[in-house]
Amino acid sequence: MKIMGLDISTKTGWAIIENGRLQEHGLIPTPDFMDAIMEDYRLLKRAEHQATELASLVQSHNPDVIVIEQTNAGKFRTAQNLS
Numbered sequence: 001m002k003i004m005g006l007d008i009s010t011k012t013g014w015a016i017i018e019n020g021r022l023q024e025h026g027l028i029p030t031p032d033f034m035d036a037i038m039e040d041y042r043l044l045k046r047a048e049h050q051a052t053e054l055a056s057l058v059q060s061h062n063p064d065v066i067v068i069e070q071t072n073a074g075k076f077r078t079a080q081n082l083s
Contacts, residue, residue, distance in 0.1 A: 001018070001019065001064045001065065002016065002018045002061065002062070002063045002064050002065075003016070003017045003018070003063060003064065003065045003066075003067060004016055004017075004057070004058065004061060004063035004065070004066045004067070005017065005066075005067045005068075006054070006066065006067070006068045006069065007069045008050070008068060008069070011027055011028075011030060012027065012028040012050050012053075012054070013025070013026070013028075014026060014027075014054075014057055016063065024061075028049075028050055028053045028054070028057075030046055030049065030050070
């Protein structure tokens with residue numbers, strides 16, 4: 001079984017695990033969108049870029065399962081996860 005693990009944040013990390021062994025890993029580089037005028041536009045462009053890169057990774061690695069790390073917003077993220 002091939003598993004793709006994702007840690008989605010400002011610097012999105014990914015890993016491919018096949019038959020219990022790490023095969024590949026990396027970070028999706030995030031270009032600097034500081035030349036944009038509005039903050040909302042920068043966030044939108046960053047999200048669009050990451051979505052495109054993630055789609056490319058999924059197509060090239062063809063995982064059986066994709067696992068995404070749970071994220072919580074806020075200052076004390078680890079304390080917020082009560083599950």
